[in-house]
Amino acid sequence: MRALTVIAEMGTGGAESVVADLAGHLVATGHEACVASNGGWRADALARIGVATLAIPLRASGPTQFARAVARLRRATAARPVDVVHAHNVRASLAAHLGIRAGRRWRPPLVTTVHGLADGDYTRAARLLAVSDLVVAVSDDVAARLTAGGLDPARLRVIENAVPSPVADPAVRAEVRAELGLAGESRVALCVARLATPKRIDLLLEAWGEVPDATLLLAGDGPDRAALERRATPLGDRVRFLGERRDVGRLLSVADLVVLPSDREGLPMAVLEALAAGVPVVASAVGGLPQLGDDAVELVAPRRPDALAAGVRRVLDDPARRDALVSAGRALVEQRFSSARMQSDYESVYEGVRKGARPS
Known part of the structure; x- marks a missing residue:
């Protein structure tokens, strides 16, 4: 499987930590992984363990940078198609859909993880996330807010974040x-x-x-x-x-x-x-x-x-x-909240959307 992850940046935040965990696991288990982002120290660390990285200007706001990010995704995936796309939060999902799927005969499935939004943004997010085949919420609270905003519960799954076990010194x-x-x-x-x-x-x-x-x-x-x-x-x-x-x-x-x-x-x-x-x-x-x-x-x-x-x-x-x-x-x-549990849950999601199913 070749998986492409799209996220605004790869710095110190929690969503970036989840991306690093999942991408590293994919490579370690024999799959191909690419992370498209505005870069950051976590992207550099992933590159050192064999995860491909793609620079896209998704961190900056405004339509010009967004259009450039979409164009960069389109060029990269035209040369080498992917099997599944995993975007984090709404803007990355829109860029992934427009850059990788829109207007193409081959439309790889798109999974979106929502890590949390401002209270007033859930209704708009639920509408925009119609582009995703499956939406993952990181907590029951996020899932309930997306559902209240109009997202079909059948297109929603909760996968809680996880952390690796620390080594005490x-x-x-x-x-x-x-x-x-x-x-x-x-x-x-x-x-x-x-x-x-x-x-x-x-x-x-x-x-x-x-x-x-x-x-x-x-x-x-x-x-x-x-x-x-x-x-x-x-x-x-x-x-x-x-x-x-x-x-x-x-x-x-x-x-x-x-x-x-x-x-x-x-x-x-x-x-x-x-x-x-x-x-x-x-x-x-x-x-x-x-x-x-x-x-x-x-x-x-x-x-x-x-x-x-x-x-x-x-x-x-x-x-x-x-x-x-x-x-x-x-x-x-x-x-x-073990990494193994989170990795297994996302593997199930990837397998399900690739088969055209939406895991319950």
Whole structure:
């Protein structure tokens, strides 16, 4: 099988992590895989293990860049047809349909994974995703929103994201603490998120004033960084902006908890990675996060800095609660969120759409 994946870019985000996992698995099991994107460090890493990459200008907004991406896909697949196309989110799906399928006698099946959208975008997405043979939602919440927006449930399947099992190395903790200048055994919270409005880092900074004796590490970049840095000035060195990082696993080794205050989420990889690494999570009860259960995640009311601060303090100050979250989180990942399970589910989807069937 020759599979082509289309995604805006291949940087640090959760969707990119899923693409890297699936593409690497395809190559390892004897298939051909190509990832078309605007590039990024994950694309470079995939190329080193035998995954083909195709540069398309899909990250930039506007019709000109979109048209160029479509033309590049059309040229590439005219020279070498593919057996299945897997797009991530709506814009990539439209580019894939127009570039690879429209006007051609051979129309390879198109699968779209929706990782999460703004609340007001689901109706439009449901309409536009008529171009896809099958739509995959990463959580029941995303699936319910797409269905409410008008997508036929018969064309929809839920496949939850997954993470590989981490390899623990006790020496890394001391090494990373030294690199970051973290004194002694001071308590550390980690937030891995794009510095943009839906992630509500502004709310987290407001809450942090009510969390004494703890350092907040912000791993990520985005359009709101400068404004957030100004807002964090009164908190001094208790807040560190680390920029975009490729070593989230190393950062997790020094974290006493992971915090995610988002307004909306699908099923965030940062949370699953924390659970797999044995790091307790405090997160807004939005999107697919409540489905993880409050025994595995400290769920707090969204858009409320007081609730967020209270949740963080509860986990930091109560060793029994922290240990219970760690135990339940690891068990949850083993049961539901293994890479092997996700890879098998997508293999089933690819096989089904290639046969003209829509798996139930």
